[in-house]
Amino acid sequence: MRKFVVVDKKARVRASQVKWSLLFCNRTVVQEVEVPTFPLEAFRFRTIPELTSSTLVSEYELFDLVAEVVGKEDLRELVTQTGKETKRMAINLQDLEKNTIRCTLFGTCVDDLAPLMEQERSEPLIVVLHFFRVNRWDGRTSVQSHFDISKVIVDANLKEV
Template structure:
């Protein structure tokens, strides 16, 4: 056993085992550990370059796009294929595969054009930074690739289907990702089973499985995860962490949303003289038609007309500040020097 001295480890361990001609190997028939020993890394940590840089790691995902095999270089080991993997959270990761494995993947895709879901495992890949974004690439013959192989990791991955849903409120619509565990709790059927039923139905005029009808006319409160990847890449698909139908929670969120909507419209339009004026203007600026809120400037009372508001605003400013001339407040004119009591200083008044 010797220490890793070159600063780069294939497995992440700091020691390596060296075999010589005296070493004896025996087959183990009752090994209980993992067969392949995968060390999967989260896609976001790769993209944001927070993953390990001094060791290889593994990735698993579904192929969502692939480019043709590039063979322009006269050296076969430098021929490559570029593809995009998507994980369970719908995060996309760019992957570059070189050499014989690039040919292997290209051949598989040509021979299996009807396979809709191609899940691959890339073992022993390296971080590759391109244009400030983290990607992965294979490393000569060190990297191992499993394409839709009958191994535990790929079989389990295929069962973890997700349901993309659109959620709408008064402010707009957002896309969310519902995991299988939550789908089963809501629908009393897993997303994997739902997919099988939908595939078995074949061509149908239905837009969606009838099992989804149980979601009609129901309101949910969602706790979502907004990652750096969402912000930096303008990705508007967010993962659901929790959801609930609790009436008190949903009602509280709706009341806050309505209050925020009213305040955002009326904040810069009303002189805050009294509660009566604020309440009156709030009723004027918001007109409700059916189930939507529409900003309106209808003058329903002389106390809240634009002319009245403007006059009141000027009067309020004059009450707060002692101003004899507008020249002292100009940003383009030089301020005149005070001579005696002719030009008094600007003295703020505190309103009670």
């Protein structure tokens, strides 16, 4: 990368606790370098017990989670504070140790998962939640997608699988 600026993130909404951010401008040049031994899909996996502990994961941190979908609520239409129409769906997730956590999906994450939840399945529905964040409200902890960057990866649609 060339011609970028390093800025203090105090004035921006934080997606992590890192103090500095790279700011690209119209003169920034990024050249892709292919190194087959370097994994391009980087994951920061967290466990459900880590997420439910109020001290281990910040509300600003984006993380990844692997779990089985064990329940869902009906899909709802909603309008955001900025006036954007989108969808919202809540699901229940469970890990191998039977720990559970509620997850709220928005926008394209709902579009990716909702059709699969309607299908008849003989195997559990395993999901990888990529770039999600923790939400603590009213004494409860849940996870939720970020409107712009979160992805729901289902079953074998992941290159590493």
